[in-house]
Amino acid sequence: MASSIQETKKKKRHQNPKKTKTSETLTLKEVKTLGSQLLSSRAHINNLPTLLSVLSPSSPLKFSLEALISLQSFFVPLVNEIPSKTLADPSKEKDPELVYKAWLRARFDEFVNSLIETAVDSRSEEALKDVALDAIMDFVKLGKDGKFQSAIYHRLLHSIVRNTSSVDSLIDLLASKYFKYLDVRYFTYTSLYKVANDSNSRHMAGISPKEAEKASSDPLSGNSKSQKPKGMHSEASSVNRILKKIKLKFTNAWLSFLRLPLPLDIYKEVLATLHQNVLPYMANPAILCDFLTMSYDIGGVISVMALSGLFVLMTKHGLEYPKFYEKLYALLTPAVFMAKHRALFFQLLDTCLKSSHLPAYLAAAFAKRLSRMALSVTPSGERLIIAIIHNLLRRHPSINFLVNKQDEEADGEASEGGDNSSQDAGIIRSVVQSKKHGIDPFKSEESDPSKSDAMRSSLWEIDTLRHHYCPAVSRFVASLESDLTVRAKTSEVTVADYCSGSYGTLFKQEVERRVKQVPLAFYKATPNTLFWGSEFPGWSFQDPRDNKQEGQDVDKGVSKTLGKDHTGSVKRQRVECV
Template sequence: MDQQSSKKRKNNKQSSEPKKKTKPQKQQTLSDVKHLGEQLLSSKAYINNLPLLLNYLHPTPTTSYPREFVLESLLSLQSFFTPLLPHLPSSNAKPTEDPESIYRTWVRSKFDEFVTCLVGLSVSSMFHGEDEALREVVLDTLMECVKVGNVGKFHSHIYYKFIKNMIFSVEEADTLLNLLVSKYFKYIDIRYFTYISIEKLISKDVKESSDSEKESTTRASGQLLIRNIHHVLSKIPPLEQLGENSEYEMWNASGVFTKESETESKKVKGKEAKKSGNDVPSPSKISKKMKMKFSKAWMSFLALPLPIDVYKEVLVTLHQTVIPYLSSPIMLCDFLTRSYDIGGVISVMALSSLFILMTEHGLEYPNLYVKLYALLEPSVFIAKHRAKFFELLDSCLKSPLLPAYLAASFAKKLSRLALTVPPSGGLVIVALIHNLLRRHPSINCLVHKEDNVETAKDVASIKSGIDQFKNDETDLLKTNAMRSSLWEIDTLRHHYCPPVSRFVLSLENDLTVRSKTTEVAVKDFSSGSYATIFREEIRRRVKQVPLAFYKAIPTSLFSESDFSGWTFHSDNNNKSSEEIDTKNSAERQSE
């Protein structure tokens, strides 16, 4: 009993004693981080410093280290991993019981963690102002890992991971893309794997996310991804900026465009590569492979549900930035025909690329003129891209093999629009009709039609003064344009805008005499507006100025015949205005 009580007192005494305080952790300095790196590089005995240095590269909202700590740790880890990468196993390799194998597998896992940290830092929003220089260092380190991380070959998995995070990032995508454009897109293999990464990203992530969820927030994020993808694709310089006989500059050419068997056979024969760096095929073969990846990336992108602003931007530049570099431009026919069938501004924008496929790549599109005829509305004369549309319209109607009814339908439709369009549109219409009449002499009867042209039966069925043209008819065979006339153009002789009334006089010439007439350049009028017409008028030198003169000096602004029943008195009559008003009212009552 005494022993138990003594033990209790002893325990109570120990519990009542205050606990010893732990020694606070020493605050780390930059010299400590440098010392960790120097130890890691000096011997394997300090391999445990590796995870300590990696901790400085984890960007978290709660813990943030000074940029000097991050930079010092980054440089030490890069110096440690670079010489070891050719000897490390792959990320999926399983270690054996050999201690050296276990060590190398562990180091490989830390390298993968190092790459993950670099990707996270590159898209992190923690860099602002002067810290943007650190982002550039992070990107350079990451690209070095891409260069040598796969046993000396281009590490496409790391690069895909970086491209994916860059496209999914909201704020930092533009900054990273500008760095890529300025420093790395000049290398042909960087562009090659960028196309591969974008195609893989679209097929794996973007399409699945857009198909699985259809909430408003998901749709908004999906549209942002599509915009970022288009931004990246539009920033990649085309291959043809370099000549076919020039040597393409590569970031790492090992095994990118050549097969390993070809490279090994060349090494066995002892033949040295003539090109700089490695065994690289001819520029024509590189161009062929690049076009294939370019085509796959763009066709995958065009299959996405594009936002309307991206859709318009793509259609405007498609014929210049995409079609010339596709392996087979005819693969765009489905996309362009769908766009052309939408109508409105989208159809106007799609016409340029569709016209190129028809004239240069053998695309047959029977409904071209039907859709083109449907686009002739008053709104097209004030559209943003009307200039290119009118030039293409003139080109589509250039062939002399067009049937007369089709040319007459377009001429009559344009002349009817001349009654409602602005003056600039009237100038374009006169130019288009001028070219139509000159190219197709069979429709010159629309300018001056005699009564004896019609058969007796037709004359009996047609009332005088009735236009037989069906303006709302969509079938060009049933518009009855050949039975009408261009009377609307005749009304433009008295147009309030002098340039329009002057330009109509060109249609009075006999346009069937091709030797004495020339076609009008539609591009000179296609982009006109009120401002351009006014500028041309004030620059114009007027030979004759209309003057007004009178045999006798007028005593009033208006004559009495203009206002019957009213009388006008000058101020010389000393009558008040009230008396004049009273007299005028009395005269009106008497009448």
């Protein structure tokens, strides 16, 4: 009878779900109680799995924080006692203490995985991510003998790379809090190198532009004061040796990353970041010459963005690129004025054309190509073109003949010769002959600047901008002419001041500009028509009501009376109502 009663009670307990507490049915007070019991006595060790189930991105913030703090407080004192490996078959182990430690090791790994999942998951709130990251890094630095626990850190970075959602906030936290430590940077580059070279980790090519930018941070920006923080370092190497090793790891990590099949948006972000955040800190920057030259040869926006890194290698690391100016010349198309990084491109263009050893034909070709582009770009782009051409004419006096002159002046210079060589005189004669026939010998479609015939042309396109509808453009052309006339009192134009111009900036400048004299329209008599007839030969503008007669065919104010002009051609006389 007693046995049947006990069996009945067991069945009732099994059938009643309210008696079993799960992570969904726990209250915050019960979570706190479970944590306190776990920290107070080993007898409550079974609270550990329950608290682990509460720590989840889907759990309420207060529940997760409470479980996280309790679990972290429990595991921190036991880190050195937990075995590094779990038992192959715990059931065959006879020592209860070893079985307990093996079980504890499995729960610790589960806790670390939960922390990483919580930190990476986009559902987690920022406060929870912050606490989870701090807990992870605590276990990273609390290894045996104070050694850096690279295995845990590698798992964190591997999860960041594998994650498909945005992890920008986590990257910001990691960079702002821990990238000041050299050992963190060292193992960051080591882990990224391993991930990039893993055959099963090609998904790293999908890393977001924000992560690519963070990964390219200065590897040596940590001060000497932070090179040996408490509990974060091995003291085996000197500072110089550590810095060299970090540079090498940084270089290897970037090389392995650049070998991946990068998507186009990531590829562009890498090229935009390379010259500032990568090349100055590599062990051997010239190792990227193949990558940059191949990118520069692609053309279009990719070439524009690769120019910065290639320029650094040419000017600071002795890279020789014979077709550099030919490729740069080919990049000058109206589309470049719409590129995202156009400001940096035009500043580099102006710098590349600054050398006094630049041949005259090359300077003339760039000036002429820019001049032709001025006919098809926005007013802000035209001002930028005028600034670059202005600097070219000042730096290279041998191409001053390109400035549009009157035929009589050019004929006089060609006949007198003056200080010009016979070759210059011949060029001036060809320019004059071309102008007389209305032909421009410049070959705008030619990609080779040496074959463009720019030396036989002139900058007539800039002359047309004197009558531009935008006052800022016409004023700038006028200042260009006076500047070239009085060179001693003027200097080069700063191209950077015109790189970020737009319709909005031009409008703002015109609105804020103080006008000394306002043009006014003055009429001796009140006008009764919109246009004067003398301005449009063959047309007459008058009110049809003034001469409307009975029987005259008037259709909506337009007279069908026809008349003849002085050439005998018949034109329709148009009558407009005012």
